[in-house]
Amino acid sequence: MAPTATYPEGSQAPKVKSVHTPPPPKVHSFDASTASCDQIVQALSLCGGCIVRGMVPTEKLEQIERDTRPYIQADKPWTLDDFFPPETRRVTGLFEKSRAFIESIPANKLYQDVCHAMLTDVLQGYCGQKLENFVSRPQLNTNVIFSIGPGAKAQELHRDDSMHHNRTPEITPDEYKIGRDTGLGCFVAGKKTTRANGATRFIPGSHLWSHLTPPNEDLACYAELEPGDAFWMLSSAYHGGSANTTTNEERLVYACFMTKGYLRQEENQYLTTPLDVMRTYPLEVMKMAGYQASLPYLGWVNLEDPIHVLVDESVTGKLALQ
Incomplete structure (x- = not known):
């Protein structure tokens, strides 16, 4: 069965009157092996989210679960507030x-x-x-695994760009321009994800709203996925984990977000990951993790690009700040 984004009343978007966008835009699905970057950028710009089928192969999913299941089992219920249900387990520092x-x-x-x-x-x-031309390239914002057990209540619908104090005016689809959003998330299903076991619900088109517009549950659809499929979503879109109403199903989600290079990371990779571990990754992955300067001057160490904390100039060449 192909993954879909399903609405409460079925496969069609509800007919609602809204001051925002009439009616909610279609959530597109793509095959990871054939989709182009331009196609996905266009879909995200119009809708705020899309589904990418077959992003992670089965053998990789199995390896990730072998690596992380002990950490999932060892996690304790969230106690700071009620943002995560007590039935949720998390793994960070991946x-x-x-x-x-x-x-x-x-x-x-x-x-x-x-x-x-x-x-x-x-x-x-x-x-x-x-x-x-001063270029600031994206950096990793966070990596996290969510294991949501039976009985977990639904999260409140929220926008992840609130952490970066992103203030957005209401616009029409034709007015959307690259640069409005501060982040892009990816949620990969480790196991079959359904509305019943807590699939992410999401309001298509809510990335076009004012940041002061409250969410409307009646507009939400559900990103139902087969293992290895992914739901990609802009940080300005309203979303939240749904209730796990099953008695014996785990919703297992592998998630990450990227953000703009001049913003503070949600997960502090510099203190989370030992330098000796980070050095084992390819150069581009180290830069993705945040070990790159946002030009012209942001993030230097000893007046040099921070990648030199990990590797010397014989590998990177001289990287002068502008």
Whole structure:
């Protein structure tokens, strides 16, 4: 059965009157082996989310679960507030815990291509009389695994860009421009994900709303996935984990977010991952994790690009800040 985004009344979007966008836009599905970066960028721009089928192969899913199941079992219920139901278990710090996770999900080429297309920021500015292009490339915001057990209540619908204080005015679909969003998330199903066991619910088109517009549950659809399928979503879109109403099913989700290079990371990779572990990854993955300067001057160490904390110039070449 192919994954779909299902609405409460069936497969069609409900006919509702809204001051935002009439009616909710279609949630597109793509095959990871054939989809292009441009197709996905267009779908995200119009809807705020899409499904990417077959993103992670079965053998990689199995390896990720072998790597991380002991950490899932060892996690304790969240006690800071009621944002995570007590039936939810989480795993973070995944550079050290599962190389298969890093290679298959945040470092996935198609995902990274789309992140670069939507989150790279270029600023023109003068240095003396010379006009420069200052490039800030995306960085990892967070890696996390969610195991949601039977009986878990639904999360409140929320926007993940609130952490970056992203203030957005209401716009029409034609007015959407790359740069409005601060992040792009990816939720991969480790097991079959259904509405009954807590599939992510999401409001298509809510990335076009004002940040002060409250969510409307009647507009939500459910990202139902087969193992290895992914739901990709802009950080400005309203979403939340749903209630697990089953008696014996675990909803297992492998998630990551990328964000703009000049923003603070949600998960502090510099303190989470030992340097000796980070050095075992390819250069581009280290940069993705945040070991790269956001030009012209942001994030330096000893007035040099932070990648030199991990590797020397014989590997990277001289990387001068502008």
